[in-house]
Amino acid sequence: MRDSLFQLSQSDQTSLQSQVRKMIVSAILGGQLPRNEPVPSSRRLAKSLGVSRNTVVLAYQGLVDDGYLLPRERSGYFVNEQMIGRGPDLQNQEPVEISPTAVSWQSRLKKHPARQVNVGKPKDWQSYEYPFIYGQVDHQLFPMAEWRECARQALGRKWLDAWTSDAREDDDPSLVEQVRTRLLPRRGIMASEQEVLITLGAQNALYIIASLLVSQSSVVGIEDPGYPDMRNIFRLRTQHLRLLPLDTGGLQIDSRLDDCDIVFTTPSHQSPTTVTMPMERRVQLLEMAARHDFLVVEDDYEFETNYLSDPTPALKSLDRDDRVLYVGSLSKTLFPGLRLGYLVGPRAIVKEARALRRLMVRHPPSNNQRNAALFLALGHHDALINRLHRTYRDRWTAMAGALEKWLPHYGKAPSFGGTSFWVQGPDALDADILAAQALEQGIIIEPGRIYYSDAIAAPRNYLRLGFSSIETGKIEPGIKALSKLIHRN
Amino acid sequence: MRDSLFQLSQSDQTSLQSQVRKMIVSAILGGQLPRNEPVPSSRRLAKSLGVSRNTVVLAYQGLVDDGYLLPRERSGYFVNEQMIGRGPDLQNQEPVEISPTAVSWQSRLKKHPARQVNVGKPKDWQSYEYPFIYGQVDHQLFPMAEWRECARQALGRKWLDAWTSDAREDDDPSLVEQVRTRLLPRRGIMASEQEVLITLGAQNALYIIASLLVSQSSVVGIEDPGYPDMRNIFRLRTQHLRLLPLDTGGLQIDSRLDDCDIVFTTPSHQSPTTVTMPMERRVQLLEMAARHDFLVVEDDYEFETNYLSDPTPALKSLDRDDRVLYVGSLSKTLFPGLRLGYLVGPRAIVKEARALRRLMVRHPPSNNQRNAALFLALGHHDALINRLHRTYRDRWTAMAGALEKWLPHYGKAPSFGGTSFWVQGPDALDADILAAQALEQGIIIEPGRIYYSDAIAAPRNYLRLGFSSIETGKIEPGIKALSKLIHRN
Numbered sequence: 013m014r015d016s017l018f019q020l021s022q023s024d025q026t027s028l029q030s031q032v033r034k035m036i037v038s039a040i041l042g043g044q045l046p047r048n049e050p051v052p053s054s055r056r057l058a059k060s061l062g063v064s065r066n067t068v069v070l071a072y073q074g075l076v077d078d079g080y081l082l083p084r085e086r087s088g089y090f091v092n093e094q095m096i097g098r099g100p101d102l103q104n105q106e107p108v109e110i111s112p113t114a115v116s117w118q119s120r121l122k123k124h125p126a127r128q129v130n131v132g133k134p135k136d137w138q139s140y141e142y143p144f145i146y147g148q149v150d151h152q153l154f155p156m157a158e159w160r161e162c163a164r165q166a167l168g169r170k171w172l173d174a175w176t177s178d179a180r181e182d183d184d185p186s187l188v189e190q191v192r193t194r195l196l197p198r199r200g201i202m203a204s205e206q207e208v209l210i211t212l213g214a215q216n217a218l219y220i221i222a223s224l225l226v227s228q229s230s231v232v233g234i235e236d237p238g239y240p241d242m243r244n245i246f247r248l249r250t251q252h253l254r255l256l257p258l259d260t261g262g263l264q265i266d267s268r269l270d271d272c273d274i275v276f277t278t279p280s281h282q283s284p285t286t287v288t289m290p291m292e293r294r295v296q297l298l299e300m301a302a303r304h305d306f307l308v309v310e311d312d313y314e315f316e317t318n319y320l321s322d323p324t325p326a327l328k329s330l331d332r333d334d335r336v337l338y339v340g341s342l343s344k345t346l347f348p349g350l351r352l353g354y355l356v357g358p359r360a361i362v363k364e365a366r367a368l369r370r371l372m373v374r375h376p377p378s379n380n381q382r383n384a385a386l387f388l389a390l391g392h393h394d395a396l397i398n399r400l401h402r403t404y405r406d407r408w409t410a411m412a413g414a415l416e417k418w419l420p421h422y423g424k425a426p427s428f429g430g431t432s433f434w435v436q437g438p439d440a441l442d443a444d445i446l447a448a449q450a451l452e453q454g455i456i457i458e459p460g461r462i463y464y465s466d467a468i469a470a471p472r473n474y475l476r477l478g479f480s481s482i483e484t485g486k487i488e489p490g491i492k493a494l495s496k497l498i499h500r501n
Numbered sequence: 502m503r504d505s506l507f508q509l510s511q512s513d514q515t516s517l518q519s520q521v522r523k524m525i526v527s528a529i530l531g532g533q534l535p536r537n538e539p540v541p542s543s544r545r546l547a548k549s550l551g552v553s554r555n556t557v558v559l560a561y562q563g564l565v566d567d568g569y570l571l572p573r574e575r576s577g578y579f580v581n582e583q584m585i586g587r588g589p590d591l592q593n594q595e596p597v598e599i600s601p602t603a604v605s606w607q608s609r610l611k612k613h614p615a616r617q618v619n620v621g622k623p624k625d626w627q628s629y630e631y632p633f634i635y636g637q638v639d640h641q642l643f644p645m646a647e648w649r650e651c652a653r654q655a656l657g658r659k660w661l662d663a664w665t666s667d668a669r670e671d672d673d674p675s676l677v678e679q680v681r682t683r684l685l686p687r688r689g690i691m692a693s694e695q696e697v698l699i700t701l702g703a704q705n706a707l708y709i710i711a712s713l714l715v716s717q718s719s720v721v722g723i724e725d726p727g728y729p730d731m732r733n734i735f736r737l738r739t740q741h742l743r744l745l746p747l748d749t750g751g752l753q754i755d756s757r758l759d760d761c762d763i764v765f766t767t768p769s770h771q772s773p774t775t776v777t778m779p780m781e782r783r784v785q786l787l788e789m790a791a792r793h794d795f796l797v798v799e800d801d802y803e804f805e806t807n808y809l810s811d812p813t814p815a816l817k818s819l820d821r822d823d824r825v826l827y828v829g830s831l832s833k834t835l836f837p838g839l840r841l842g843y844l845v846g847p848r849a850i851v852k853e854a855r856a857l858r859r860l861m862v863r864h865p866p867s868n869n870q871r872n873a874a875l876f877l878a879l880g881h882h883d884a885l886i887n888r889l890h891r892t893y894r895d896r897w898t899a900m901a902g903a904l905e906k907w908l909p910h911y912g913k914a915p916s917f918g919g920t921s922f923w924v925q926g927p928d929a930l931d932a933d934i935l936a937a938q939a940l941e942q943g944i945i946i947e948p949g950r951i952y953y954s955d956a957i958a959a960p961r962n963y964l965r966l967g968f969s970s971i972e973t974g975k976i977e978p979g980i981k982a983l984s985k986l987i988h989r990n
Contacts (some may be wrong), residue, residue, distance in 0.1 A: 025659050037880030068802040078884035113791040114822045117849040122716045125856035138662060149665040160656050167649050170514050172817055173627060178837035212862040219861045245827045245860050302602040331605045347868030348667035360606040367614035369733050372708045373701040377869055378838030389521055391526030395567035
């Protein structure tokens with residue numbers, strides 16, 4: 013038996029016991045272990061790997077329990093023949109030939125979503141000194157222990173059904189209850205169970221809405237600049253996008269809305285400018301919607317981050333016509349990798365959205381729904397919001413001060429909180445070039461051009477500076493470094 | 502302070518400490534606790550609830566850590582004023598009035614998925630004596646402890662990025678690697694990273710394929726009887742469904758395929774009849790596809806459950822034209838609530854599928870991807886398949902014997918394994934009526950009519966009897982009870 017098969021990897025992050033297990037399993041499934049010899053003794057393997065003998069003993073014991081190894085008295089452990097070579101035998105695969113009858117796929121595609129332009133950010137953003145990045149999780153603020161404890165409880169045997177079952181089109185009722193009774197009322201919204209659908213993040217809710225309500229002839233009003241993924245979702249369905257300009261009160265309410273079938277808006281914090289739509293304008297928008305009979309989709313993606321003043325209630329809370337579809341997200345308070353959001357609307361549409369979601373994904377994973385429900389029920393989410401607000405307020409103040417001090421001639425959109433600043437540089441600034449240079453200096457900033465519908469004609473002098481994932485103490489040095497870079501040019 | 506606010510619920514399944522925490526949090530957020538008095542002492546509350554004092558002390562300590570309670574020396578714990586009344590105040594909500602300008606939603610909908618007919622099964626199936634149900638998890642067979650241990654590791658701090666981040670369009674590379682090197686080769690498929698996309702279950706893969714490749718004018722070939730969700734997905738897009746009849750070798754290869762643009766098939770175990778397409782016919786299907794230039798979607802939903810004879814390699818493994826899109830699932834071996842599956846196809850289509858998935862859901866939840874990757878890497882999945890095969894073989898044998906003994910005049914489709922039998926009753930049988938009567942006797946069976954494209958004209962005398970979730974010992978008594986019911990009629 014070749015001990016050389018077995019080596020621990022430096023980069024493997026699992027426990028040593030797990031690593032030992034993985035090695036042996038791979039070798040068994042791959043047919044690399046002989047049938048008539050015992051595997052190395054725990055003492056020998058432990059020595060050759062430089063781990064404690066106990067680690068190997070425990071790993072072997074687990075492999076016996078699972079039928080990979082069979083103990084033979086006084087001879088050690090032998091490979092269970094039934095398991096040998098069940099794994100992939102990569103060497104035996106024939107090389108794939110190119111065939112004259114091969115399919116030309118491009119001509120078959122009815123859509124080409126991969127050709128759309130979209131936001132891309134460095135994947136290893138954590139390794140940058142000054143990550144003014146938007147929409148990621150701050151490791152320092154995430155309540156790791158509480159989440160794990162909820163996961164432990166949610167995965168309990170008594171709830172096995174709740175987290176393993178195929179629920180078909182149903183949501184976890186405990187999560188719906190938390191959304192209804194704990195999240196929505198904070199935004200002034202009252203909704204029954206039949207008016208709420210759990211989605212795979214806010215984006216999934218937007219996609220479902222577009223699938224149900226937008227056809228080739230639909231006229232869709234969108235904010236410009238606005239959220240690129242949303243624009244791309246609509247563009248797959250219609251050519252008739254009405255681009256709606258913004259001012260310091262967000263979406264402008266004027267005759268451009270008249271012939272829209274549906275209008276998409278982010279009133280609480282406009283994406284990406286962060287401006288908040290004042291109450292009078294919200295009322296005006298709803299009146300206009302009633303007069304011209306268009307629908308409104310409210311994307312409340314940042315939920316409630318108006319920590320600088322009183323939170324404005326959601327547009328949906330003012331809606332007496334069942335004209336507003338409300339979209340919420342847990343990505344900004346929990347974490348975006350969880351993919352949990354929700355859609356609130358009249359029963360008729362939620363029923364159809366549920367049927368469509370069944371075909372699309374069935375339902376968001378049951379284990380995550382239960383986990384999040386527990387986290388909310390135990391008050392961890394409210395405690396987290398409180399902590400986030402305190403931290404964001406500090407960071408917002410640090411950002412505002414640093415920008416004033418180091419980039420005094422740069423304009424800022426009026427902000428009511430949120431997790432980013434929308435900054436206007438001098439006309440001559442090319443933010444794409446600046447962002448590339450900044451990245452080399454360890455500073456992540458986001459050029460604003462991508463948020464405009466026409467990225468070619470768009471102004472090139474806007475920046476988005478996120479502060480949800482940068483330590484407060486790093487903010488001023490980061491802005492200072494950015495300013496130095498700008499003035500060097 | 503009213504102790505009566507606090508009562509433990511009999512039905513709450515969380516730990517006592519969690520229940521105490523939930524009660525206090527609700528009362529604080531709801532503004533139901535006074536500001537100037539301490540909360541009940543741990544001794545008093547423990548006594549009134551009938552729990553140990555330590556339980557209350559630990560719950561209080563957690564609430565202090567999270568800022569809900571503030572300790573005051575020698576006076577006990579006080580509510581943190583900042584948290585009071587932050588929760589919903591349901592009483593203050595105005596009733597919603599019906600408005601004359603209210604929207605008529607039905608007229609706005611471009612699709613009506615909720616009007617489609619679909620499979621429905623009892624949600625409380627676990628409480629039935631004889632659950633011949635299909636597609637759910639058997640609590641006895643699920644490796645709970647191993648899954649939880651993987652979850653514990655996957656949620657570790659060192660992997661915080663991997664499970665919390667917004668990965669945009671990316672999959673977890675460790676799960677892609679497991680699918681490529683451990684799952685696909687078992688089906689004879691070799692695929693590069695760029696040829697694999699992780700999806701929210703097999704159904705999500707089918708939905709994405711339909712979105713990319715089917716338009717109003719597309720002719721789609723589907724098996725009849727076949728999988729209703731798949732039929733519904735296609736029906737939302739095209740009226741041109743070519744219904745393809747089956748025989749004991751599955752899909753019949755004849756001129757009905759000629760003008761199809763795309764053909765959907767389940768060659769390993771036809772759904773719902775369980776028949777396996779023989780090798781010659783697979784070759785024939787691919788030749789026909791090349792000749793008439795249609796695409797093939799292979800739904801390998803039961804992965805590898807040919808435990809009765811050698812597994813047949815996937816159709817995809819024979820494909821030299823990049824003409825087959827392969828869809829796999831972890832729902833039948835792990836659990837359906839997890840919603841993990843995969844799509845394998847040529848790079849060009851996987852790239853577009855990835856871009857579309859980004860708009861639809863971004864990506865399957867990161868924590869679940871990492872958890873499943875670890876479960877696979879540690880060999881738990883292979884061990885589970887082994888265990889399932891042994892159990893399914895026993896159950897299959899028990900089913901075959903019981904059907905032979907108690908319903909000898911009923912026909913069975915030839916079976917090569919799988920997790921269900923497709924049974925043909927006498928012409929006079931109405932399986933819908935039988936299923937309803939059986940349910941009253943604690944027997945869950947599935948009438949077969951729903952699987953036919955035209956549920957009105959379909960034969961009413963077919964049954965699907967699943968055995969993935971019924972104990973082996975219950976099988977004969979269950980079939981006997983069913984037989985008694987049938988002969989009573």
